[in-house]
Amino acid sequence: MDYRYHNINSNEAQWLVVATVDGNSIELHDHQKGGGPAVLKRRLVCSLDELPPGTMKLVDVGKFGVGVYNVRGSLHAIVNYCSHEGAPLCLGYVGGTNEVDPDAPDRLRRSRDGQIVRCPWHNWEFDVTTGCNVADPRRRIRTYQVDVSDGEVYLTA
Amino acid sequence: MTTIERVEPQTEIAVAIVDTDVHPMPVSTDVLKSYAPADWIDKIWPTGNTVTPVPHFYDTPDSYKTMSMRVDATPPGGGFAGTDPEYAAKQLLIDAGVGIATLEPMCDAQLPQAEHVLKSTYNDWLADVWLDQNNAHGRWRGSISVSAQVPELAGREVERWSGHPYMAQVLMTPQTRGIPFGNPHFDPLYRAASANGFPVATHLMGQTPFELIPLYPVGNPAHWHDFFASWPLLYVSHLMSLVFDGAFDRHPDLRVVFVEGGFTWAMPVMWRMDRIWEARRNDLPHVRRRPSEYVREHVRFTTQPLEDTDVGQFREYLEMMDLGDNLMFSTDYPHWSYDSPAYAINRFPAAHRERIMRGNATKLYRLPATVKALPGEQPPA
Amino acid sequence: MIIDTNVQPHFRFNAEIRDYLPDAHRLRSIPDVEQQWYQAPGGDYRRDLYGEHYPGSDPETVARHLFDDAGVQYAILNPLTRGNIADYLLNSRICAAVNDWLLDRWLEPDSTGRFRGTIRVNPEDPKGAVAEIERLSAHPKLVQIGVPMQSREPYGKPMFEPIWAAAAAHGLPVAVHINGGNGVDYAPTFAGHAHTYPGYAAFMPLNYFVHLATLIVEGVFGRHPGLKFVFADGGYDILTPLMWRLDTFWLSMRDQTPWVDRYPNEYLPAHVRFCSSAFDGPTDAAQMQRWMEFSGKADLLMYGSSYPHWSTSSPEIAAAGLDAAQRDKVLWQNASELYGLAVKETAG
Numbered sequence: 077m078d079y080r081y082h083n084i085n086s087n088e089a090q091w092l093v094v095a096t097v098d099g100n101s102i103e104l105h106d107h108q109k110g111g112g113p114a115v116l117k118r119r120l121v122c123s124l125d126e127l128p129p130g131t132m133k134l135v136d137v138g139k140f141g142v143g144v145y146n147v148r149g150s151l152h153a154i155v156n157y158c159s160h161e162g163a164p165l166c167l168g169y170v171g172g173t174n175e176v177d178p179d180a181p182d183r184l185r186r187s188r189d190g191q192i193v194r195c196p197w198h199n200w201e202f203d204v205t206t207g208c209n210v211a212d213p214r215r216r217i218r219t220y221q222v223d224v225s226d227g228e229v230y231l232t233a
Numbered sequence: 234m235t236t237i238e239r240v241e242p243q244t245e246i247a248v249a250i251v252d253t254d255v256h257p258m259p260v261s262t263d264v265l266k267s268y269a270p271a272d273w274i275d276k277i278w279p280t281g282n283t284v285t286p287v288p289h290f291y292d293t294p295d296s297y298k299t300m301s302m303r304v305d306a307t308p309p310g311g312g313f314a315g316t317d318p319e320y321a322a323k324q325l326l327i328d329a330g331v332g333i334a335t336l337e338p339m340c341d342a343q344l345p346q347a348e349h350v351l352k353s354t355y356n357d358w359l360a361d362v363w364l365d366q367n368n369a370h371g372r373w374r375g376s377i378s379v380s381a382q383v384p385e386l387a388g389r390e391v392e393r394w395s396g397h398p399y400m401a402q403v404l405m406t407p408q409t410r411g412i413p414f415g416n417p418h419f420d421p422l423y424r425a426a427s428a429n430g431f432p433v434a435t436h437l438m439g440q441t442p443f444e445l446i447p448l449y450p451v452g453n454p455a456h457w458h459d460f461f462a463s464w465p466l467l468y469v470s471h472l473m474s475l476v477f478d479g480a481f482d483r484h485p486d487l488r489v490v491f492v493e494g495g496f497t498w499a500m501p502v503m504w505r506m507d508r509i510w511e512a513r514r515n516d517l518p519h520v521r522r523r524p525s526e527y528v529r530e531h532v533r534f535t536t537q538p539l540e541d542t543d544v545g546q547f548r549e550y551l552e553m554m555d556l557g558d559n560l561m562f563s564t565d566y567p568h569w570s571y572d573s574p575a576y577a578i579n580r581f582p583a584a585h586r587e588r589i590m591r592g593n594a595t596k597l598y599r600l601p602a603t604v605k606a607l608p609g610e611q612p613p614a
Numbered sequence: 615m616i617i618d619t620n621v622q623p624h625f626r627f628n629a630e631i632r633d634y635l636p637d638a639h640r641l642r643s644i645p646d647v648e649q650q651w652y653q654a655p656g657g658d659y660r661r662d663l664y665g666e667h668y669p670g671s672d673p674e675t676v677a678r679h680l681f682d683d684a685g686v687q688y689a690i691l692n693p694l695t696r697g698n699i700a701d702y703l704l705n706s707r708i709c710a711a712v713n714d715w716l717l718d719r720w721l722e723p724d725s726t727g728r729f730r731g732t733i734r735v736n737p738e739d740p741k742g743a744v745a746e747i748e749r750l751s752a753h754p755k756l757v758q759i760g761v762p763m764q765s766r767e768p769y770g771k772p773m774f775e776p777i778w779a780a781a782a783a784h785g786l787p788v789a790v791h792i793n794g795g796n797g798v799d800y801a802p803t804f805a806g807h808a809h810t811y812p813g814y815a816a817f818m819p820l821n822y823f824v825h826l827a828t829l830i831v832e833g834v835f836g837r838h839p840g841l842k843f844v845f846a847d848g849g850y851d852i853l854t855p856l857m858w859r860l861d862t863f864w865l866s867m868r869d870q871t872p873w874v875d876r877y878p879n880e881y882l883p884a885h886v887r888f889c890s891s892a893f894d895g896p897t898d899a900a901q902m903q904r905w906m907e908f909s910g911k912a913d914l915l916m917y918g919s920s921y922p923h924w925s926t927s928s929p930e931i932a933a934a935g936l937d938a939a940q941r942d943k944v945l946w947q948n949a950s951e952l953y954g955l956a957v958k959e960t961a962g
Contacts, residue, residue, distance in 0.1 A: 160541065160865075161576040167305045169298055174872045183833075183873065196304030197571050198866045199294035211868040212877070294866045411806030413813075450800050451821045452767035458867035458874075459770075459827035462860040466824075469852075470805035470817055477813040495859060501851030501894075505816050508893045512925065513812045516655055525897075540858035541865070550854070550908070553901060570866075 121222075121229040127151070130190060134166055135231055141166070142233045144222055145204045147191045152204045153220040153231055154193070159209075163197040165217060170194075173201050173210050245603040246610065248332030250574050251594035252325065253535045254436070254492050254563035255334045257363055260316040268357040273350045277342060290440040291457040293569060306567035314567040318367035325566050326372055327609050329574055332591070333600050334566075335374045336363055337404055337492065341438045341445070345382035352378040353390055356400075364399040370605045374598060376404035376434060384418060388425035395429045401598040402490065403431045406438040407467050408445045414471040414489070415478030427486040432533070432597055434490035435471070437464070468494040469502050472532065476506055479519040481527045488597065489532050493565055496534035500554040503528055529556070533597060535563035536589065537572040539580055548582045557585035561594040615957060616929045617949035618680055618689045620791075620846050620889040620918025623720055626667040631696075634711035634718075642704055645696035650794065652802070652814040659922045670922035673720050673729070680921065681728055684928060687946065688955050690918075691720055692732040692760050692846060694794035706742035709734040713750060721755045730953065732760035732789060735777065737769070743777045751784040757953045759786050762793030763821055763847065766800065770828025778834060778841050787842035787887070787952060790825060792818055819847035819891065823856050826886065830860065833873035835885045842884075842952065846918060848891025854909045857882070883910060887952055889918030890932045890944065892925040902935030912940045916949040 119137065121144050127133055132145045134156060141156035143166030156166040173192045177185035191204050201210035207219035221232040259265040266274055293301040300313070306324060308317035315321060325331045338355050342348035355378050364375045377394045379387035387405070394400045403426045412418050414435075426433050440446060446453065447467060454460045468491045475481060475489060506524035510517060534556070540547065551557070562578075564571050574590065581589050594600065625631055628646045635644070647668055648658060663669035670676055680686040693716055695708050716731045733750045735743035750756055759781045767773065769790070781788050801807045802821070808814035822845040829835055829843065860878040868874060888911075896905050906912040917932045933941045950957055 161571075161573045163303075163573075164305055169295070169304065174869050176873045176875075194295065196299075197569055199299075199569065199869075200865050201869060209865065211865050215865075292870070294869065407805070409805060411801055413803065413805035413807075413809070416809065447804055448800055449768070449804060449821075449824050450802050450818075451763065451765045451769075451824050452771070452800070454768060454824065454828050454831065455771070456831055456867065456870055458863050458871060459824070459831040459860065462827050462856055462863055463824045465856065465859070466817075466820055467804035469820065470803035473803070473813050473816050474805060474809070477808075477810045477816070495855065497855035497858065498852055501855070504851060504895065504897050505893050507897050508895075509812045509816045512892070513654075513815070516811050538859075538862070540855070541862040542858045546908070553896075553905075 116232050118230050118232045121231050124224055124227050124229055127229055137233050142220055144231055151222040153222045154204055154207055155218040158195040159217050160200055163195050165195055168194045168196040244606045246606045247603055250331045250590050252331040252334040252564050253561040253594050255336050255566045256315050257336045257338055258313055258315045259358055260312050265358055269354040277347050277351050291460045293457055301569050303567050303569055303571055318363055327607055332604050333372050335401055337376045337436055339438050341441055348380040349383050349386045352380050370607055372604050374399055374401035376402050378404045381405050381409045384422040388421040391425040403433045405435050407435040407471055408447050410444055413474030415474030415480040423484045423487050427484050432488035432490050434492050436492040465494050465498045476524045476527050481531045482519055492535045496560055533559050533561055535561050537563040537565045538570045539572050539577055547580055552582050557588050560589045562590045615946040616686045617946045618686045618919045619916040619949050621689045621691050621921045622670055623691045623693050624668045624670045626671040631711050634714045654811050654924055660924055660926055663922045677726055688728050690730045692789055692791055695734055696794055700798050702738040705736040706739045709736050710746055730755050730757045732758050734760045737761050737774050740776050744780045747780040759788045761790055763790050764793055764799045768828040769825040770832035770834050782838045782841040787844050789844040789846045791846040819849035820852055822849055827860055830878045830881050831871055831874055835881045836873050844887045846889040848894045850888040851894050857909055888915050890915055892927040899935035903937050906940050912943050915944050917945050
């Protein structure tokens with residue numbers, strides 16, 4: 077019957093590239109899953125001054141973009157795409173996470189400050205420095221190499 | 234990112250996705266108050282504070298910074314998520330591919346009369362701002378909010394909206410102060426809803442105080458995690474009452490929609506009701522049919538929040554359950570627990586997808602097959 | 615071989631419990647054996663068993679029905695108490711009286727050697743409950759602790775933890791069963807009172823899930839690796855969809871309760887069991903085998919007749935549709951492992 081495309085300026089639309097409505101069925105074609113750009117290229121992001129500790133730059137590369145984070149002086153990059161439902165991961169808040177402290181009255185202790193990004197939708201926690209989900213480290217998001225040369229930040233993505 | 238040619242306005246496109254749970258909010262309390270009767274304003278808003286959201290007893294993952302909303306749903310022009318119809322249209326109708334969405338405002342008040350007036354006020358606001366001023370595309374549908382405390386007045390409120398081109402259903406809280414849905418208490422409402430072809434939808438309202446939380450039979454969990462995992466048992470209680478207390482026999486045209494309570498629980502509940510009905514039919518002379526048949530005919534479930542279990546097992550479960558005619562896709566936009574249509578569609582067995590994403594809601598709410606495209610939407614190929 | 619994990623023995627008549635209560639309580643009113651707000655029309659128990667004495671009140675009759683007629687090898691007796699009344703100390707004394715009566719009338723004189731029993735305790739009196747466990751845990755025929763389904767706080771909450779710690783320390787599972795009598799309870803469904811008996815019977819057992827969810831999320835299972843709970847009223851079909859929710863939301867909520875360090879469903883094999891019921895299982899028997907694989911139920915489920923309840927189910931009914939391996943697990947193997955009951959080879 078009809079095709080529907082959707083404006084692909086969003087992570088959602090990257091999934092739903094084409095949906096075919098055909099009488100009694102809807103088929104999903106070519107939805108992108110968790111991936112980033114196919115061919116890696118070393119690209120200039122910005123000067124290091126423009127990316128102080130605790131900040132992030134969203135780079136327009138690949139289908140979803142890549143977020144480059146300065147975590148207490150070390151640089152990391154993750155795909156802007158949550159492996160759960162495809163949310164724009166790098167729009168989520170960055171902070172720490174809680175671990176168990178058996179001696180604390182509430183049994184909680186803050187840890188890993190500045191390196192945990194919470195998905196802006198379901199708040200899944202991902203460690204920016206490893207790409208691993210905090211609860212289930214087997215769930216991962218794609219990470220990329222970042223290097224600094226002559227005070228300039230380069231992303232290989 | 235690349236762009237594709239834009240469509241001219243007024244082009245009709247096929248509806249591929251119907252979203253049966255979207256939450257609009259007034260942009261300010263003052264705007265909402267402008268729809269309220271003057272002599273009720275001080276009673277419903279005594280301190281001038283915002284009406285919603287109501288207090289949290291259970292904190293979602295980030296109740297404070299994100300206010301339990303999608304971080305990226307904050308309108309760029311300012312305001313709270315869900316207050317800007319145009320931004321909602323952009324994110325939902327354009328970006329996410331939703332053809333038609335059902336709007337469900339959330340509100341409650343402690344006392345019956347006040348709650349009735351508050352709900353009517355919301356209906357007037359919704360009808361004006363979302364269903365009229367910002368509905369040139371005709372793609373928003375609304376809910377007639379009613380108070381469960383005063384079913385007679387609720388019935389009259391339903392009558393007030395009879396024939397409205399965009400009101401699609403009635404909306405009532407499931408937190409009914411210990412009166413289950415099958416109780417004749419609700420008959421005036423069900424009569425009015427059935428007579429006017431409006432399904433009765435139910436959705437968790439605020440975590441209001443006292444017995445409205447509601448109080449769980451064996452006491453309440455301390456965290457949202459176990460609270461919300463157990464939450465479907467409220468819908469189970471209501472569904473069992475609708476069946477065993479004979480509401481569907483008294484109201485053969487009644488349709489009930491359970492929103493945001495999951496649906497996979499329906500299969501074991503149908504088995505359980507069927508087994509007990511078989512064993513105790515003498516106790517239920519007014520229940521003429523097998524309970525699971527009532528569910529198939531009278532009940533619909535929205536799909537969000539989808540469980541993230543292994544997709545093969547999930548699809549197998551749905552095939553066993555065989556409720557492909559009873560499920561309706563929903564996002565819960567703009568809440569944090571939003572389900573993306575693209576994620577959802579892949580979770581369902583192929584043979585169920587069209588019905589769940591579009592067909593069942595289209596039938597229930599008598600929706601059109603095509604709608605006007607919005608600027609920025611892509612044309613049919 | 616068949617192990618029946620859910621049998622409710624009763625006093626012969628209402629006043630019999632007074633023989634086991636201390637004198638200090640001689641002026642106290644004790645609820646009747648069959649005093650329920652939600653009594654089944656026609657009686658809670660099998661009509662054919664009402665006679666001179668209360669159903670399930672004569673050990674010889676019960677032994678004949680279970681061991682001779684039904685082919686059961688072992689039967690776990692889990693008596694009801696007439697709690698939860700407001701006076702928690704009286705409640706605890708009622709539990710102790712029931713425990714003493716069980717030993718006196720059912721377990722000590724048991725010539726068959728095939729009855730096993732339950733130590734009833736009152737969770738509203740944690741100190742008293744721990745003391746009762748310490749008093750009786752050494753008895754070889756008492757194989758589990760028993761608590762009511764009814765509670766005003768779910769069992770994962772901290773006030774109960776000393777009881778579960780004591781149970782785990784003695785290697786005794788905790789059986790949760792809908793209790794008799796009426797008391798200071800909340801309405802039985804999430805939407806208030808049921809208006810029909812079927813409405814009550816269909817819903818009430820499902821409340822176990824709130825106990826289970828809190829035991830996981832509060833970290834009780836995490837802190838007590840040896841602790842086991844038995845949900846003795848069935849309701850295990852809804853385990854799958856509700857555990858899926860608990861698993862899914864864990865990824866969002868872990869930060870609030872980081873002591874939950876694995877998917878919630880991973881706690882089930884080591885910590886949770888169910889007794890079968892007449893109201894569970896797919897209505898299409900052809901789905902039963904595959905259904906038992908969801909949530910690993912074949913390893914969690916144990917046959918329980920609910921004798922002398924009107925819904926007493928036979929081993930044949932409980933095993934309907936199961937494959938051979940599932941049958942063995944449900945009819946005796948899971949119970950044998952849980953309660954340490956030696957397998958007896960029987961002819962045929």
